[in-house]
Amino acid sequence: MPSKLLIGLLGAAVVLPSRALRTQKSSSAExxxxxxxxxxxxxxxxxxxxxxxxxxxxxxxxxxxxxxxxxxxxxxxxxxxxxxxxxxxxxxxxxxxxxxxxxxGYTGRGSREAGAPDEAAALRGSAVHLPSEYSVRRPKSKLVHLARDQGNCGSCWAMAATSTFEGQMGVNASLMDELEAAMKLDKRVPSVPTLSSQGVVSCTENKRHCGG
Missing domain, CATH: 1.10.287.2250 (Helix Hairpins)
Structure with missing residues (x-):
C-alpha cells in the first residue's frame, strides 16, 4: 500500500517555481x-x-x-x-x-446564523488548554512552510485541500523517507513534492465554479 500511495502522490506532484510563491527564503528547517x-x-x-x-x-x-x-x-x-x-x-x-x-478578504455570501450545535461546540472547545506555541515542522518536512498564492483565482477550496494533504505528507516521516529514496533514483522526482491544486480543480465537478 505505501508504494501505491507513493506512486499516486508522485503522479500528482508538480514543481513550483523556486521563488515565485515564496514569502521568505529559509536557510534552515526552522x-x-x-x-x-x-x-x-x-x-x-x-x-x-x-x-x-x-x-x-x-x-x-x-x-x-x-x-x-x-x-x-x-x-x-x-x-x-x-x-x-x-x-x-x-x-x-x-x-x-x-x-x-x-x-x-472573502467577498462571497454573507455569514450564516450560528445554530445551537455550533454554540455547543464552542463551549466545549473553550475548556481546552492550548499551548502558547505549536509547530508542525518536522526535520524532514519540506511542505508545511510553503505559502501558496492563488492570485485572483477563486478556488480557495482546492488550495486548502492540497495544502492540508501536503501537511499530512510532511509530518509522515516514513513517506518522506520513501520520497527521498525515490529522488536519488529518479531525477524527475521534484525535491519539493508539492501537490497540484489545478489537478483538483480540473478533476472535480464544480457547477458553481466557486469563482475559480
Whole structure:
C-alpha cells in the first residue's frame, strides 16, 4: 500500500517555481529570515516578478517608491529580536493600497446564523488548554512552510485541500523517507513534492465554479 500511495502522490506532484510563491527564503528547517534583503534592489524585483514597467516613466518611479517603502518596513520588522516570524520579499511589494485591498478578504455570501450545535461546540472547545506555541515542522518536512498564492483565482477550496494533504505528507516521516529514496533514483522526482491544486480543480465537478 505505501508504494501505491507513493506512486499516486508522485503522479500528482508538480514543481513550483523556486521563488515565485515564496514569502521568505529559509536557510534552515526552522526558517530563518532571508539574508541580504537590504541588498535586494528594485531591479531584482522587476526581474523576479516580471514587471512590465519602463524605466523613466511615472509608473516606474511610483512603483519603485512603494517597493522601497515596503522593503524598509521588512528590514525594520526583522531587526526586532525574538520575533516569532519574519517578513520576506513578495510580489505585493509594489502594489498600491487599492490593489492590495482587492486581493484581501472573502467577498462571497454573507455569514450564516450560528445554530445551537455550533454554540455547543464552542463551549466545549473553550475548556481546552492550548499551548502558547505549536509547530508542525518536522526535520524532514519540506511542505508545511510553503505559502501558496492563488492570485485572483477563486478556488480557495482546492488550495486548502492540497495544502492540508501536503501537511499530512510532511509530518509522515516514513513517506518522506520513501520520497527521498525515490529522488536519488529518479531525477524527475521534484525535491519539493508539492501537490497540484489545478489537478483538483480540473478533476472535480464544480457547477458553481466557486469563482475559480
Amino acid at each position: 526558517g530563518s529570515a532571508e539574508p541580504g534583503i537590504e541588498d535586494y534592489s528594485f531591479d531584482d524585483f522587476i526581474a523576479e516578478f516580471k514587471r512590465p514597467y519602463q524605466e523613466g516613466t511615472d509608473e516606474w518611479d511610483m512603483r519603485k517608491e512603494l517597493f522601497h517603502a515596503r522593503r524598509k518596513d521588512i528590514v525594520n520588522f526583522n531587526a526586532v529580536p525574538d520575533r516569532s516570524w519574519r517578513k520576506g520579499i513578495t510580489k505585493f511589494m509594489d502594489f498600491t493600497e487599492a490593489e492590495r485591498k482587492r486581493v484581501l
